[in-house]
Amino acid sequence: MLWYKAWLDTRWRFVIPLVVLIVNVWGLILEYPPVGGVLHSLQVQPDALIRSGALGRAILESIDAERTYRGYIWYQWFRNNLSQLAILFAVLLASGNLLSGGAGTLFTLSLPRSRTAWLTTRAILGLAQSLILALVPSMAIVVLSPAIGQQYALTDAMVHAVCAFIVSAMFFGLAFLLSTIYADMWRPLLMAGGVAIVISVIESQLAVNGPFRVMSASSYFSDGAIPWLGLVLSAVITAALLYGAALNVARHDF
Amino acid sequence: MADPSAVDVVDLRKTYGEVEALRGLTLQVPRGSICGFLGRNGAGKTTTIKVLLGMTRPSSGAARVFGLAADHAGDSVRIRQRTGFVSEEKDLYDVMTVDQIVRFTARFYPGWQKDLEEQYLRTFELSRDRKVGDLSRGTRTKLALLLAFSRGADLLILDEPTSGLDPAATEEVLQALVSHVARREVTVFLSSHHLNQIEQVADRVVIIDRGQAVVAGGLEDLRDSYRRVQLVFDAAAPDVTPRASGIVSTERRGRVLTMLCRSGVEEVLAELRPLAAASVDVMPVSLKEIFLESVNGDH
Numbered sequence: 163m164l165w166y167k168a169w170l171d172t173r174w175r176f177v178i179p180l181v182v183l184i185v186n187v188w189g190l191i192l193e194y195p196p197v198g199g200v201l202h203s204l205q206v207q208p209d210a211l212i213r214s215g216a217l218g219r220a221i222l223e224s225i226d227a228e229r230t231y232r233g234y235i236w237y238q239w240f241r242n243n244l245s246q247l248a249i250l251f252a253v254l255l256a257s258g259n260l261l262s263g264g265a266g267t268l269f270t271l272s273l274p275r276s277r278t279a280w281l282t283t284r285a286i287l288g289l290a291q292s293l294i295l296a297l298v299p300s301m302a303i304v305v306l307s308p309a310i311g312q313q314y315a316l317t318d319a320m321v322h323a324v325c326a327f328i329v330s331a332m333f334f335g336l337a338f339l340l341s342t343i344y345a346d347m348w349r350p351l352l353m354a355g356g357v358a359i360v361i362s363v364i365e366s367q368l369a370v371n372g373p374f375r376v377m378s379a380s381s382y383f384s385d386g387a388i389p390w391l392g393l394v395l396s397a398v399i400t401a402a403l404l405y406g407a408a409l410n411v412a413r414h415d416f
Numbered sequence: 417m418a419d420p421s422a423v424d425v426v427d428l429r430k431t432y433g434e435v436e437a438l439r440g441l442t443l444q445v446p447r448g449s450i451c452g453f454l455g456r457n458g459a460g461k462t463t464t465i466k467v468l469l470g471m472t473r474p475s476s477g478a479a480r481v482f483g484l485a486a487d488h489a490g491d492s493v494r495i496r497q498r499t500g501f502v503s504e505e506k507d508l509y510d511v512m513t514v515d516q517i518v519r520f521t522a523r524f525y526p527g528w529q530k531d532l533e534e535q536y537l538r539t540f541e542l543s544r545d546r547k548v549g550d551l552s553r554g555t556r557t558k559l560a561l562l563l564a565f566s567r568g569a570d571l572l573i574l575d576e577p578t579s580g581l582d583p584a585a586t587e588e589v590l591q592a593l594v595s596h597v598a599r600r601e602v603t604v605f606l607s608s609h610h611l612n613q614i615e616q617v618a619d620r621v622v623i624i625d626r627g628q629a630v631v632a633g634g635l636e637d638l639r640d641s642y643r644r645v646q647l648v649f650d651a652a653a654p655d656v657t658p659r660a661s662g663i664v665s666t667e668r669r670g671r672v673l674t675m676l677c678r679s680g681v682e683e684v685l686a687e688l689r690p691l692a693a694a695s696v697d698v699m700p701v702s703l704k705e706i707f708l709e710s711v712n713g714d715h
Contacts, residue, residue: 163523170511265549266509271471272501273524274493412489415432415472 164275164283171264171284172255176291179251183299186247190238191306194231201228216367231312233383235303240322241378244296248330248377252292253354256337258347260284260411267416277411285338285404292334296327321388322379329377332396333358335403342410421480422447422571422603423468428477429627430463437463439627440477445605445620450597452614452635453607455624456711461607462504464624465575468605469501481571497525500564504576504607506556510549514542514559518566527568536562539592554585561589565596572604578613590617611704621703625711635703642701643681647673647693654691660684665709676701676709 206225211218227233227241261270261280270280300323307314333354340350365372375381376392423445430438438460445451455461466472467479470492482498484491509517518537522528537544540558551559557577564572574593578586594617597604608614614621614635621638623631631638642664647653653673657666662680666673673693677684681698688696 163520166520167509170509264510266507268471268501268503268505268507269509272469272496272499272503273521274497275524276489276493278489413473416466 164280165287167270168284168287171258172288172291175251175254176295179247179254179295180298183244183247183251183295184302186243187239187299187302188306190235190243191303191310191312194234194312195310197228198231198234201225201234220366227383231307232314232318235314236318236322236378236383239300239303240326240383241380244300244323244326245374245377248292248296248326249333249358250355251295252288252330252334253337253351253358255288255291256334257341257351257354259345260338260341260407271416278408281408281411285407288334288338289331292330293324293327296323296330300326318382321382325379325382325389325393326377328393328400329373329396331400332373332403335400335407339403339407339410342407342414420446422449422482423451423605424478424480424483425464425468426478428464428467428479429475430460430467430472431475436627438467438474438477441624441627441629443622443624443629443632445603445622447603448601449620450604450606450618451620451622452618453605453622453624454609454611454614454707455607456609459624459711460627461624462575463627465501465573465605465607468573469496469499498570500567500569500572502557502560502564502572502574502577504579506553506560508548508556508560508563510547512548513544514546514548514551515544517548517559518544518563521563521567525567529566529568533562533566536565536592540588553580554582557581557585557589558592561592565592570602572602572606574604575607576609577606578608578610586613593617611702611707615703623707623710630710631706638703638706639700641679642706643677644699644701644705645675645677645681645684645688646697646699647688647691648695648697649673649691650694656688656691658684658687660687676705 204225206222208222211222224237227237258264259267261267261277271277300319303314304316304319336357337350337354340353344350361372362374365374371392373392373396376389376396379389381387381389421444423443425441425443428438428441429436441460441464453461453464463472467474468481468486470486470489473487479486481495484495486492486495512520518533522533536542540555540562542555542559542562548556548559561577564574578589581589590613593604596602606614606618619635621631621633621635622629649671651671653668653671655668656673658675660680660683662677663684664676664678666675675684685696685698
């Protein structure tokens with residue numbers, strides 16, 4: 163029953179993003195033939211782009227990466243779209259009233275289950291939904307690519323999707339913790355989203371290794387190295403944030 | 417041996433920042449009784465109920481339900497397993513239908529009484545496919561009562577169950593409560609500030625004021641022990657302060673001297689006899705008078 167309630171509270175925040183992501187993936191796949199053709203015929207001057215600054219370097223990185231189908235999918239989907247949307251949807255799933263999903267908090271608390279049980283159920287379901295949101299559209303790439311005469315490796319899709327999930331889970335944990343502090347849905351959503359934006363700006367401006375590089379598994383794309391340290395660190399931070407949320411709810415007066 | 421009290425609260429205190437919601441509340445609710453929990457708005461009724469159900473942690477003191485500690489996480493779950501609760505706001509899941517919330521709640525209680533569920537659905541004219549969020553306040557209250565009654569609870573905690581209801585709906589709710597209690601052994605802890613409703617259904621009363629119990633006991637015992645003594649004089653009533661222990665309040669108005677006595681009326685009358693009043697009347701007191709005297713004085 164706890165699962166049923168958690169599902170009722172989050173189903174639209176899960177189903178709609180899932181559809182959005184699959185449509186997004188399908189659009190990217192269909193765009194590849196014309197985009198790939200343009201990229202192949204493009205004459206670039208790497209030195210000029212590098213000299214022009216951060217934007218030029220980003221354009222060069224994009225063109226270099228997208229010369230192959232694997233690179234195109236990694237850059238457009240795993241590095242850009244999925245990185246941003248997985249965080250947005252994870253934060254959305256974790257925001258709001260975690261005990262009742264809206265009205266009915268006292269009714270929830272009057273039922274013979276502990277607060278920890280309610281919260282754990284909601285956290286596990288939310289994380290499972292986040293995993294599906296990262297995994298299913300990425301698997302769809304493997305399935306749909308032959309439609310345009312391309313192939314995409316299942317292993318690549320799995321590794322990138324799981325990396326995206328593990329880092330997005332950290333932002334899920336942050337929004338989850340914030341939802342135990344603020345009663346409304348919007349403050350946790352905006353604050354966790356804001357933190358993600360700040361991190362992404364710092365990461366891109368300073369060209370440092372941060373959560374977004376771990377999320378897109380750029381090291382795996384370029385030389386096959388899974389970013390274990392970043393993944394473990396993300397998982398530890400997620401666990402700490404969820405534990406903080408549980409402590410906060412346990413001591414909360416309703 | 418089983419604890420004779422369904423609810424046992426001792427020196428319970430709860431502070432929210434600077435505000436003392438409960439200031440050493442002590443009360444007992446015997447098993448099988450219908451206990452009216454009376455107090456003004458903000459007296460601490462809802463806070464007490466939330467402590468009993470583990471929704472709020474006490475700052476100090478003890479609250480036990482069926483001998484189980486309300487502030488212990490494990491015990492609190494066991495307390496809620498045996499308790500039906502209706503909140504003042506009739507806080508339910510708006511997104512569910514009546515049927516969904518009934519089936520949802522039933523799964524938490526092995527002793528769920530399907531026959532009562534069916535009966536109250538008919539009695540309260542609740543349509544299974546209506547959305548909870550679309551129900552009127554009265555119908556919502558009836559649904560909340562159905563969910564509390566059908567779980568086979570040993571204790572019903574009802575926080576202002578009739579608030580916001582019209583007189584007809586209020587009567588219907590109270591009748592449902594009385595017939596439910598008549599049918600099975602259940603303790604009821606009924607919070608309200610509607611004295612007539614408490615008089616209608618309760619056999620015990622606890623009056624709370626500013627976080628403390630100021631009156632507690634059987635309703636009949638209270639009615640029997642409280643008396644209003646009224647003395648009428650030929651001239652202005654004398655300005656006296658009787659020393660008898662049972663006097664709760666004294667009021668002097670023109671030729672009339674009135675005293676509310678909690679006990680020992682004979683002692684009071686003996687002390688007042690030398691004043692040679694023209695007439696002396698000893699009158700019974702309503703719960704409303706006891707309540708007003710209890711919550712208007714200084715404690």
